[in-house]
Amino acid sequence: MSGRTRVKFCGLTRAEDVDAAVAAGVDALGFVLWPGSKRAIDEQRLEELAARVPAFVTRVGLFVDADPAWIDRCVPHLDLLQFHGNETPAECARFGRAWIKALRMRDDLDPGAAVEEYAGARGLLLDAYRPGVPGGTGETFDWSRIPASLAKPVILAGGLSAANAAEAIASVAPFALDVSGGIEAAPGIKDAARMAAFMAAVRDGDRRRP
Numbered sequence: 001m002s003g004r005t006r007v008k009f010c011g012l013t014r015a016e017d018v019d020a021a022v023a024a025g026v027d028a029l030g031f032v033l034w035p036g037s038k039r040a041i042d043e044q045r046l047e048e049l050a051a052r053v054p055a056f057v058t059r060v061g062l063f064v065d066a067d068p069a070w071i072d073r074c075v076p077h078l079d080l081l082q083f084h085g086n087e088t089p090a091e092c093a094r095f096g097r098a099w100i101k102a103l104r105m106r107d108d109l110d111p112g113a114a115v116e117e118y119a120g121a122r123g124l125l126l127d128a129y130r131p132g133v134p135g136g137t138g139e140t141f142d143w144s145r146i147p148a149s150l151a152k153p154v155i156l157a158g159g160l161s162a163a164n165a166a167e168a169i170a171s172v173a174p175f176a177l178d179v180s181g182g183i184e185a186a187p188g189i190k191d192a193a194r195m196a197a198f199m200a201a202v203r204d205g206d207r208r209r210p
């Protein structure tokens with residue numbers, strides 16, 4: 001898949017960060033709705049932040065093996081669901097919203113097999129694997145493990161920042177990049193300058209894209 005690399009900023013917790021991300025030109029904003037995260041927000045904050053997001057910027061809700069009743073409560077404020085746990089394809093598909101599946105790149109994970117298993121997903125988010133940590137590790141993984149052609153849009157995550165975004169685009173040619181720690185001053189506190197720098201690095205990578 002070619003063209004402009006889309007960008008998702010994940011783990012937004014503050015109104016000013018949402019506004020700065022939109023001003024920087026982001027395509028999607030992720031809200032962590034898993035209480036175990038330092039970036040977790042509650043339902044009231046989700047409603048508040050989601051209402052600030054303009055048309056044509058996708059609001060993504062991130063869940064880790066969540067109670068379906070909790071997801072049902074969040075769904076009215078979301079455009080896309082991102083599942084980061086051990087959810088089955090049927091569990092991902094039951095909410096009447098488009099969804100993507102995050103896969104942590106454990107040594108034995110075969111992304112090609114996952115494409116077939118999660119046939120209903122709108123994309124696969126490939127992230128670093130660290131035992132016991134469902135995501136947001138700030139770590140990269142071996143990008144050469146990503147097959148050159150996967151039959152789903154690849155969203156590359158894990159340890160990205162302005163310093164390696166262009167290199168990631170050149171190596172993987174993903175549909176999108178997903179970043180959290182690399183645009184932060186502290187967990188959940190985004191940094192406007194780092195967000196702008198990340199977008200500039202992506203534009204630079206796109207100019208040189210294979």
Ligand SMILES: O=C(O)c1ccccc1NCC(=O)[C@H](O)[C@H](O)COP(=O)(O)O
Nearest residue numbers: 010037134135136138158159179180181
């Ligand atoms: O951000 C979290 O705290 C988090 C917790 C549990 C599951 C997923 C989480 N983040 C998911 C993301 O989409 C991150 O953007 C992705 O894992 C990359 O994070 P980073 O390596 O910090 O850029």
